[in-house]
Structure formats: structure tokens, C-alpha cells
Amino acid sequence: MHILSLNYMELIGFGAAVLTTAAFLPQVYKTWKTKDVSSLSLPMLILFFIGIVLWLVYGFLKDSPSMIFANSITVLSSMLLLYFKIKYNK
Amino acid sequence: MHILSLNYMELIGFGAAVLTTAAFLPQVYKTWKTKDVSSLSLPMLILFFIGIVLWLVYGFLKDSPSMIFANSITVLSSMLLLYFKIKYNK
Numbered sequence: 001m002h003i004l005s006l007n008y009m010e011l012i013g014f015g016a017a018v019l020t021t022a023a024f025l026p027q028v029y030k031t032w033k034t035k036d037v038s039s040l041s042l043p044m045l046i047l048f049f050i051g052i053v054l055w056l057v058y059g060f061l062k063d064s065p066s067m068i069f070a071n072s073i074t075v076l077s078s079m080l081l082l083y084f085k086i087k088y089n090k
Numbered sequence: 091m092h093i094l095s096l097n098y099m100e101l102i103g104f105g106a107a108v109l110t111t112a113a114f115l116p117q118v119y120k121t122w123k124t125k126d127v128s129s130l131s132l133p134m135l136i137l138f139f140i141g142i143v144l145w146l147v148y149g150f151l152k153d154s155p156s157m158i159f160a161n162s163i164t165v166l167s168s169m170l171l172l173y174f175k176i177k178y179n180k
Contacts, residue, residue: 009148009151009152012144012147012148012151013144013145013148013152015141015144016141016142016144016145016147016148017141018141019137019138019140019141019144020137020138020141020142020145022137022141023134023135023137023138023141026131026134027134039129041116044113044116045113047109047110047112047113048109048110048113050109051105051106051107051108051109051110051112051113052106052110054102054103054105054106054109055103055106055110057102057106058099058102058103058106058156061099061102062099062103062152062154064152066148
């Protein structure tokens, strides 16, 4: 898809996608570096992960490039946090 | 809108909305109770808030009840966190 064919709706969506996805990365990096998962709640991480998977499915059903892009990355971020929580939670 | 007129797409969307919105509330409650905002990053909160506002606009443009519902609540949650961060950040 050529950049000029993006309409203003998808520009707003991609802006949203970049901002909310980027806001998540420092948490993943911090948890990876410190291995401190004490303040992360396991039930919350599980609910959030399932929720993001559903948003991704919804993004495909709504035919929304912005939602597919954002939620593909956030699925990975929240899967990593879940993995760290289970691995480092002694 | 009658519940039976909801299609399966919006059921998936509402499932996603409830899960990701609910996952956010314990953080708001914890911050409100403890007044501890030391581990919250101000730039991250600002980026996230702007991102959610854009998702809300995008939800209206995409005519998505699930996105409008989820992001209306999350706009309030992230606005509260931002307010707590500014108020309690001594």
C-alpha cells in the first residue's frame, strides 16, 4: 500500500497504535533488565493477554490495519511480561 | 440496541473491551490508595493518554461500539493516573 493511499482515518489509527504500543515497551524492558516482577499481578497479566488476543481478532474482523499492527506488537509484549512473571516469580 | 441484535463481531470486541479495561482498574485503585507514583513514568502516561484519545476518535470513525466503550473508560483511567502522578509527585 502506497503511503499516499492511507486515508486520514488510518493516520489517526496509526498514531494511536504507535503511542499506546510505545508506552508499553519501557515496562517490558524494565522487567527484562531488573527481573523484578513483584509488582505485576498474574491474574491481571492473563486477563490483559486474552483481551489483546481478542482485540487482534476484532481488528481482523473490522479490517483495521491500525488495530492489527498495534495488537500484534502488544500481544508479543504482554506474552513476554507473562513469561517473565512465571519465570522470575520465585 | 437489543442484545440479540449484537453480532458475533461485536461480542468479540466487547469481550476484548471488558478484559483490557478491567486489567487497568487495579492499577488505578492501587495508585489512589497508596499515593505511590514513583514507579509510574510521566512521559509514558502522557503518550498513553494521547494514544487512547486517538483510539477513541478512531473508534468513532470506524463506527465501533466496542472501541468507543473501551476507550471511553480507559481515557478516564489514564486521566486519573496522570492526575495522581502530577498531584503526588513531590
